[in-house]
Structure formats: C-alpha cells, structure tokens
Ligand SMILES: Nc1ncnc2c1ncn2[C@@H]1O[C@H](COP(=O)(O)OP(=O)(O)OP(=O)(O)O)[C@@H](O)[C@H]1O
C-alpha cells in the first residue's frame with residue numbers, strides 16, 4: 029500500500045469528519061445527563077431509560093419495524109423475480125422498457141415517488157395506513173433489490189444450471205438447488221438494504237401513511253419540530269446502530285457471495 | 295493415479311459394430327442442422343454411433359463440435375433433422391429427461407456442494423433412497439481414486455482432482471451415452487496421458503458409450519474406436535484412427551490429420567500412375583478409381599519418405615519406385631524423431647521425418663546436403679477430392 033501524503037490524509041480526515049461528525053455528536057449527546065441539549069452535563073443512560081416509558085414512540089418504532097420487515101421481504105421476492113426475468117429470459121418483447129422501468133425509481137426524487145403513490149391510493153380510494161406504507165416502500169426498495177441480484181446473476185456461470193438439468197433436475201429444481209443457494213448472499217444483502225431503506229424513510233412514508241400508522245421517522249420529525257430533546261438523540265442513536273449493522277451485514281454478505289460464486293475453474 | 299497397463303491402450307481389432315449391418319445403432323443422427331442466425335454451426339449432419347463405442351469428434355476450432363454435443367444433450371434446439379436414441383426421437387425430450395450425461399469442459403462443479411454432494415446430485419434427482427445413494431457415490435469416488443475427498447469443496451481440489459469429480463458426477467447415473475467436451479484440456483501433458491488410458495479402461499469396464507470432443511489428434515487416436523473429422527458443420531470422414539491416417543478420403547482430411555506432402559497431377563494412361571506432378575510421374579500402388587486424365591492428388595506422409603545418399607536400387611526389397619533428388623533446408627530435432635525440410639531442384643518443398651534410432655545418427659546429413667528421397671508405391675495415397 030502506498031503511504032498517504034499529508035495532503036491526502038488531511039482531505040480524508042476532513043471528508044470523514046464532514047460525513048460522520050454530526051452523527052458522532054448526536055450519539056455522544058444521547059448519553060448527556062443534562063436536559064438542555066447543548067449543555068454537557070456528564071455521562072448518563074437516563075434518556076435511554078426514558079425511552080422505555082414513551083409508549084407513542086415505542087409504538088411508532090414497532091410500526092416502522094413491521095413495515096420494514098414486510099416491505100423488505102416483499103421487495104426481495106419481487107425484485108429477485110424481476111432480476112431473473114431480465115437476465116434469464118433473453119430478449120423478450122419489451123425487455124428494454126422493462127429494464128428501464130425497473131431502474132427509473134433509483135434516480136426518481138422521493139417526493140415524486142411519494143406523491144404519485146398518494147395520488148394512486150386516492151384515485152383507487154384505498155384507506156391509507158400500514159399497508160399503503162408497506163406497498164410504497166416495497167415499490168421503492170424493489171429496484172435496489174433487482175439491481176443487486178441482477179449483477180450477481182449476470183456473472184453466474186450458466187453451465188452450472190445446464191449441469192444440474194443434465195443430471196436430471198427439472199428447471200424448477202435447478203433454480204431451487206443450484207441457482208438460489210448461489211445467489212442467496214446477494215438476496216440476503218438486498219433484503220438488508222431494503223430493510224434499512226424502509227426503516228429510515230421519511231418522505232415516502234409521510235405521503236402514504238394514514239391514521240394509526242405513524243412510523244418512527246415521522247414521529248421523530250414531528251417531535252423535533254417542537255424542539256430537539258435528548259430523548260430523540262437516544263432514539264436516533266439506536267436507529268443509526270440498527271441501520272449500520274444492516275448495511276455492514278449486507279456488504280459482508282455480498283463479499284461472501286462473490287467469493288462463493290467464483291467459478292471452480294483454475 | 296497409476297498408469298493403466300498398456301494392454302488397454304491397444305485398439306480393439308475385433309470391435310467394429312459399424313461394419314455389421316444387422317446391428318442397430320444406439321444413437322442415430324439424421325440430417326441434423328443447427329443455425330445461429332443464418333450461420334449453420336451444424337449442417338445437415340448424419341451419423342450412427344453403436345453401443346459400447348468410444349467415438350471422438352475432431353476438428354478445428356469453431357467447426358461445431360460443442361454445438362453437436364449440446365444438441366445431443368438437449369441444450370440447443372435443432373433447426374432441422376432428428377436425433378434418435380434407441381430409435382426414439384430425442385428432440386421433444388427436455389435435457390433433464392434425456393438418458394445422456396455430459397462432462398463439461400469447465401467441469402461446472404457446484405461450488406456450494408461437497409465432492410460427495412456433487413456426485414450425489416444426479417442420483418438425488420432420481421429419488422433413490424439415501425443409503426443407496428451413499429453406496430453408489432462411494433463406489434464412484436473409489437473408481438476415480440477420490441475416496442478420501444468426499445467432504446471437500448471443489449475449490450479445495452487440484453485441477454486433475456476436479457476433472458475426476460466431474461467425470462464421477464457424469465458417470466454415476468450410468469448414462470446410455472456420456473458426452474465429454476474436451477475433458478482433458480485443463481490437464482498437463484503427463485496427467486492427460488494417464489487420464490486417457492483411465493478413461494478407456496473405465497469405458498470398457500462399464501461397457502458405456504462415450505462421445506468425446508477434442509482438439510488433440512493424438513488424444514483422439516489414442517482413445518477412440520472411430521474418429522469423426524469435422525469441418526464447418528460437416529463430417530468430412532468417419533473411420534477408425536488407422537484408416538483416417540492411412541486412407542484419408544480427401545485432401546482436407548489428409549492435411550488436417552498429421553503432416554503430409556501433397557502433389558497435384560492427372561491420372562496416367564496405365565491407371566496406376568499420376569502424371570504431371572511437381573515431382574514428375576509418380577507410381578502408385580493400386581488402380582486409381584478415376585478416368586485417365588482426371589485431376590487427382592498424391593499424398594505422402596513424411597515418415598514414408600526415405601532419405602539416402604544415392605538413388606534407390608531398382609530391385610530393392612521395398613520397390614522404392616518413386617525417386618526424387620532434393621536439398622536439405624533444415625532439421626527440427628524432436629527427441630524421438632527429427633523432421634527434415636527439403637527442397638527439390640525445382641523448388642518444391644518436401645517434408646520427411648525419421649525416428650532417431652540406432653547408431654546411425656541422421657545428423658550425418660547437414661543443411662544444403664544433396665539427398666535422394668524415395669517412397670514405395672504403396673505409400674502414395676491417391677485423393678480424388
Ligand atoms: N450461442 C451461439 N450463438 C451464436 N453462434 C454460436 C453460438 N454457439 C456457437 N456459435 C457458433 O457456432 C460455431 C460452432 O461453435 P462450437 O462451439 O460448436 O465450436 P467448437 O467446434 O466446439 O469449437 P472449439 O473447438 O473452439 O470449442 C462457431 O462459429 C460459433 O461462433
């Protein structure tokens with residue numbers, strides 16, 4: 029490895045500080061004993077204990093968790109199927125359009141996704157609530173899943189599937205016994221990513237939610253508008269921890285997948 | 295891996311089911327065509343393969359060998375023609391229902407399964423009881439000398455070991471036909487030689503029918519009962535190795551298999567000589583199956599050209615009736631034999647080879663030396679196309 033020059037080191041430190049300093053301050057202040065957000069009053073777990081008694085906040089956290097679990101799972105199944113269709117079924121009619129439509133939401137501003145979902149739900153007069161948020165999050169996360177799984181499928185050695193069929197496995201058995209185990213790390217990674225995306229989404233959720241389905245980010249946002257409280261710092265620290273673990277797990281799984289999927293040739 | 299005794303390496307002289315018209319072939323291919331776009335990778339090809347045969351497909355890169363195997367295995371759909379196994383048309387049968395197995399050039403071992411898991415995969419699809427699967431996997435691993443490697447993953451094996459796992463996996467279902475696509479391409483020369491003999495031994499012991507694709511002529515000659523020489527989707531000749539080498543049916547085959555000296559001429563009036571070649575009039579062994587005056591080619595293998603300091607004696611034992619004076623251009627020493635490049639006074643290039651045996655070292659001939667080349671009538675192969 030090359031040695032970092034002083035200049036490179038300085039830019040690196042600045043960059044990382046720019047990214048992570050706010051988060052570090054947030055986490056540190058979540059352990060602040062003082063009620064005043066900007067005054068340091070010594071270390072304490074007080075606000076974490078306080079959280080445990082805050083029923084509305086815990087309720088919102090529980091809803092967010094459920095939304096994230098359901099939408100991540102649905103997005104993973106649908107996104108995987110979309111990726112398989114894109115990679116495996118060759119040049120079917122409308123493939124290019126399908127591919128473009130899968131990728132478009134990646135770059136679509138969330139406000140537009142959220143607004144269009146809202147219009148759809150209003151148009152077909154669906155009562156907004158838990159399930160509308162789940163559907164909206166599934167739509168958003170699906171394209172991320174499709175992109176990750178597709179990347180894995182593209183460099184998948186097709187002769188493995190042919191070998192399985194040659195040995196008597198039907199196409200369905202081949203997918204379950206050979207393809208799926210080999211792309212599983214990529215699928216798990218995309219599930220983690222979908223979970224993290226859903227858990228911290230504010231914009232789409234606020235467009236599509238309804239009574240009784242206040243997610244954690246919505247709750248935090250509305251609380252903070254009335255003034256930043258140390259309790260919110262504690263909630264956010266927990267969310268950072270959960271999302272951080274999910275993202276790290278996802279990247280580790282992707283690495284394992286790449287190593288495992290490497291062809292067994294020389 | 296031990297080298298199998300030389301006994302198995304000997305061609306089976308009495309094995310020639312293709313000459314017996316009462317026998318039904320195991321695999322019959324009729325007018326098979328496969329087009330990729332407008333390009334025919336396999337072009338109106340017909341072929342019959344008999345039970346117990348070791349059949350080799352030989353041909354230059356891109357001639358359609360892999361495509362033919364993939365058609366038999368069911369991975370490609372034929373554009374036209376039929377493939378019959380035991381008289382049953384295979385075309386509507388999907389790959390997983392065909393009683394043929396393929397050993398892939400890349401081996402295609404399942405990286406997430408152990409060696410034993412890979413070998414057991416095919417048996418599991420048949421729904422055999424666990425105990426029976428374990429027994430057959432054990433037998434198969436013993437057969438390829440991998441008894442102690444059952445719990446390893448493919449990436450923990452050497453190239454040669456992987457190749458044997460792939461072989462075991464494709465053999466364990468006892469397929470009617472085993473298709474091998476360049477199975478030894480990844481092995482070094484020594485291991486390849488050993489594996490060739492093991493394959494032959496295995497094939498004869500289990501009484502299976504093998505179709506092997508190879509780039510390597512000596513490999514095809516070593517293992518096969520019959521060789522099919524392919525070019526651009528066509529079969530040029532299908533015959534036992536010795537016949538392919540000694541009686542090629544065309545200039546293309548003569549040139550593709552081994553080295554050859556080729557001379558164009560016209561059939562002489564006596565019907566057993568060729569006139570007007572670059573070497574003048576050449577006498578050949580048998581009556582030529584063409585009218586006098588018809589254009590033909592004479593092919594002579596380099597090892598049939600004898601070199602000497604003087605013209606051959608007219609009454610010599612070998613009836614060396616074709617004599618040419620030439621100058622040695624250069625010698626390539628290959629250890630067991632040497633290749634001599636020569637040129638006649640008229641500038642015709644010739645190639646001769648001689649085994650490096652005996653106290654008489656051919657090194658006594660040096661560049662620019664004048665030598666006489668002669669070859670017997672019987673060594674002249676006459677080709678009409
Ligand atoms: N899927 C495909 N699409 C288009 N053309 C193809 C396809 N597969 C093979 N071909 C073409 O068909 C021809 C025969 O290919 P094939 O793989 O059978 O050759 P081969 O004899 O096995 O060659 P090699 O010895 O190099 O493996 C080649 O010209 C190749 O480009």
Ligand SMILES: [Mg+2]
Pocket residue numbers: 359360361
């Ligand atoms: Mg090939």
